[in-house]
Structure formats: structure tokens, C-alpha cells
Amino acid sequence: MTRRRKWLLGSGIALLVLALSFPWWISLPGSFLVDSDTPSPADSIVVLGGDQYGFRVNKAVALVKQGIAPGVVVSGNNWYFGLWECELAIDQAVKQGQPRDLFTPFRHAAGSTDEELQAIFAEAKKQGWKSIVIVTSNYHTRRAHLLAGRHHVEGLRVQVVASEDGFFRPDEWWWHRESRKVLFLEWTKLLAAVVGGL
Numbered sequence: 001m002t003r004r005r006k007w008l009l010g011s012g013i014a015l016l017v018l019a020l021s022f023p024w025w026i027s028l029p030g031s032f033l034v035d036s037d038t039p040s041p042a043d044s045i046v047v048l049g050g051d052q053y054g055f056r057v058n059k060a061v062a063l064v065k066q067g068i069a070p071g072v073v074v075s076g077n078n079w080y081f082g083l084w085e086c087e088l089a090i091d092q093a094v095k096q097g098q099p100r101d102l103f104t105p106f107r108h109a110a111g112s113t114d115e116e117l118q119a120i121f122a123e124a125k126k127q128g129w130k131s132i133v134i135v136t137s138n139y140h141t142r143r144a145h146l147l148a149g150r151h152h153v154e155g156l157r158v159q160v161v162a163s164e165d166g167f168f169r170p171d172e173w174w175w176h177r178e179s180r181k182v183l184f185l186e187w188t189k190l191l192a193a194v195v196g197g198l
Contacts, residue, residue: 030179033141033186036138039159042132045069046134047073047075047089048116049076056135056136072102078109120132124153125156134158135161136162136163138163143186146190167182168182
């Protein structure tokens with residue numbers, strides 16, 4: 001058998017294996033982004049900003065109902081024409097029937113997840129919290145874990161818990177346009193976070 005034929009045969013076998021294993025490997029880029037802790041009781045639940053649809057806040061409320069923490073701190077900056085994102089999120093939850101006194105707005109000027117976590121950890125230290133549950137979108141949990149680890153606060157236990165997201169399905173991201181967009185953007189941000197930390 002000639003060298004060229006061996007190469008063609010080897011390439012054909014590799015492509016066949018790749019095609020047959022498609023259901024296993026195609027989900028990996030999406031599922032890798034999800035790194036969610038199993039929640040345990042904490043002093044507070046903190047919802048990261050950046051979710052305009054309430055998925056994160058709804059997950060935090062569910063955790064309160066499970067007895068994980070007594071209330072929800074909603075993080076958010078001044079993004080929308082002088083309106084605070086955290087207050088808009090709380091207003092939306094109240095419209096859906098949640099009691100307003102369940103929530104505490106946390107206003108900050110952070111422009112990135114990294115800056116937001118630094119502000120949250122400073123607030124945790126100020127409040128004397130020993131443990132917090134950070135709630136964020138499923139695709140955002142691995143990056144949140146990575147960045148949270150860089151700003152470790154002595155004596156503070158941090159859990160990162162995923163909320164479902166209506167626009168990202170980690171195990172079938174390739175079927176949905178919005179999921180593909182989220183995957184591309186989040187991988188870009190994750191790689192930038194890794195490089196930025198080197």
C-alpha cells in the first residue's frame with residue numbers, strides 16, 4: 001500500500017470515528033462552561049448582574065425557599081439611562097409575586113465580572129459574612145469560579161450556583177442560534193480571563 005493510500009485510509013477512519021462519536025464530543029464545549037456547586041446553607045445569596053430576564057433572581061428565590069439563606073442580595077450597576085440594574089431586577093421579581101423585603105439591592109460601578117466580584121467580596125467582609133452563594137447563569141459559572149478564586153477572602157466560603165438560562169442549553173448548544181452566540185462569547189471571555197490571570 002502506498003503512502004498516499006495509507007494516509008487516505010487513516011484519514012477516512014479518523015473521520016468515521018469523529019462522525020460516530022459526534023453525540024459525545026459536540027456537547028463538551030457547552031458542558032465545560034458549567035461548573036456549579038451543590039448549594040449548602042450560607043449567610044447570603046448574591047445574584048450577579050447581567051441577566052435581563054430574571055433567570056438568576058428566580059434561582060436565588062428558589063434557594064431561599066430551600067432554606068439556603070434568609071435573603072437575596074441583587075448586584076447591579078447603573079447601565080440603563082440612569083436606572084440601576086439591581087433595582088430593575090428586584091422590581092421585576094416583585095411584579096411576579098415575590099415579597100420586596102426578600103431582596104437587598106447592591107449598587108456598584110463595576111464594568112466586568114472581575115470587578116463585580118471584588119466589590120461583592122468587599123461587601124461580604126464589611127457585612128461580616130462567613131459564607132455566600134453566588135448565583136449566575138449556567139454558562140457563566142466556570143468563569144465566575146475562576147475569577148472568584150483570584151480574589152479569595154480569608155474566612156469567606158464562596159459557592160457558585162448555576163441558574164438555568166433560556167438562551168443557552170449546554171448539552172445541545174449547536175442546535176440553537178442564541179446558544180451558539182452565548183457559547184462563542186463566553187469562551188472568548190473565559191480565554192481572556194485565563195490569559196489575563198497569567
